[in-house]
Amino acid sequence: MRRMTARPANAHQARLLRLLRDGGPNSRAQLGDQVELSRSKLAVEIDRLLQTGLVVADGLAASRGGRRSHNIRLAPSLRFLGVDIGATSIDVAVTNAELEVLGHLTQPMDVREGPVAVFEQALAMAAKLRASGVAEGFDGAGIGVPGPVRFPEGVPVAPPIMPGWDGFPVREALSQELGCPVMVDNDVNIMAQGEQHAGVARAVRDFLYVKIGTGIGCGILVGGEVYRGTNGSAGDIGHIQVEVDGRPCACGNRGCLEAYFGGSALARDAENAAREGRSAQLAARLEETGELEAKDVAVAATAGDAVALDLIREGGTRTGQVIAGLVSFFNPGLVVIGGGVTGLGHTLLAAIRTQVYRQSLPLATGNLPIVLGELGPTAGVIGAARLTSDHLFSPA
Template sequence: MTMVGPENADQARLLRMLRDDGPRSRVELADALGLARARFGAEVDRLAAQGLVETAGPAASRGGRRSSLLRIAEQVRFGAVVVGEGRLDVALTDGELRVLARHGEPIDVRVGPEAVVGRAVELLAKLRVEAGLARLAGIGVALPAPVAVRDGAPASSPALPGWHRFPVRDTVAAELGCPVQVDNDANLMALGEHHAGTGRAFNDFLYVKLGDAVGCGLVLDGALYRGATSGAGHIAHLQLTEDGPLCVCGNTGCVEAYCGDAALVRQAVAAARAGRSAALGDRLAAAGALTMADVAGAATDGDPIAQTLVRDAARRLGQVLVNLVSFANPAIVIIGGAAPGIGPVLLAEIRGVVYRRSTPLATDSMPIVLSDLDDRAALIGAARLISDQVFAAC
């Protein structure tokens, strides 16, 4: 049985309802779609013939003849790929975008797109075989760089040296024989939040992604906003100061040069070598290098220098958010990607700056919270991205 996709807008709406809300009764679905029972039954039969929906048992009785539950068919599986900062993650989800299986491993993006994309294809193929699937319904890919979404390829970025315009979408599609979509990781984290996280309750929010690469995803009026050329939300290289630290992009004083993980680690190494932090010095002496986990660990253990580094970065990020909040007026700001343990310190500093400097109209009822999806946001968002295409009317 070959999955093709919905033939009309009613079938597309039905599939998206089942994806977003889970199994529902035929009666509820027909009412929600505004379709006569006979028309609804015909549309369901066509989707079932394609292997896209199936019966999931009887629905709760509403009096009279009991209706049956419908759900996305069990054979509908989406693939998700997240190329991260030193790590590659792949996953399979069901039609409701729940992660069923995943694999992650360290990877160096500097080896080039052919090797990294090739490895992602291998891992997806392995998960597909283990699940007993002949074909995936589609695959979403998240990259830590600006992406020309129409082309399915990354744009020039310091985070992915040598990847400029590499045809990620077309390469994966040719290897695995299914639809593929590619986007920036912050965008897909925002989509993941909108589908399964705190953002599910909001139609307008900002998702701020921390890490080596800093980014922002915007959900406005219930949809991901990319801008005219997929460039919206790329806040990493906004200039905070003219005489600040040199950034990987070649400019000075960028957000990422102050707030990215690599920036905090460089400052921590300098503090350790200068003897200003015994805790960081001990960690550096023991391992020969520091990581963001070391900085976070020292901060949560009470080291004042590590805490100051985190607070300074958070205050600068708060300065950026003051402008973003004033411009976009989101209902909530969600922050993801923070190193374990430092979330409360980050939030306290960011909230202090944003609530103090933003207009009351923009922030009176606007919470600033940490993501509750951990590292699943991008995987779920990647599956959501491709499901939007697969569950669209042909």
């Protein structure tokens, strides 16, 4: 089960591996244009990488007017496991070394059942993927969990929505089970990295990824790197106050953003609206299922339900208020809105945009795109795979 994947011996090799990961197979000559190394040194390092098996020579490329080049690519047998643990669902995917998703499973789950049960499920899903033939073993795994993480140790700290996880040695436990290196991070951070690797944030180095799921969180990228803060709790914007003496929040405070918006708040508000007879459509749905979810509001909104649209707009305005403040403070080059909000999509985005553009400094918003994430549920698993590949593709 245990795979001994080689590691690059120096920074040059690490650099080359990342170039091959992000740019796909390439010739020695083309790689030489992207690094500041002489041809001879480059050849030496690539030979060494070939010897370790991390990269392979893979046929000849078409001529570009001269001798045809040998393609160099990352070993096609490399496999990364990406796991995204949300509050209510779990995503597991297998990627190749270029972080292309080869297989992806999603299942509902309740994070409050605790780490043991959740990881049992995650490992079962991984086994299922392996049985399907996309992987024989894993060279590395990345995990996102819905709470703050002490990143170097890979241990959740004081996670509000998953109390049973506090201090559970996620990294060590999973590394044992999987027999490969494991990296653990906040789920918002891995989604942000996913959008940076393969989504809308490809060319941007300083940006914010705002995830609106059950709760609301924010991934912060500074110079292309995740910023995690002193305790790993950076980006925890769900409990920023938006109303003095406002609604009570589950965290014990009052007036938090999450008391007004996010999957939980939205479902609760929709149920109230249904019970009070303000929306026939939501009431009908409530009748059917006994309770409402954020998804139901999205469906109702798409069908034109005025109450549902109002709820989304109001939530977007609240969220926009907070984002406006963060934009003034952080002056990002891009704001990505992601999370389980497909369907809420453009109504929500419009409300957020209106609020941010009205409220932030002109200099900060002048050239600021605010867009929806383009990867949807794969953002997390791609980001998780990237996290572990960043680790493996760095000098040992």
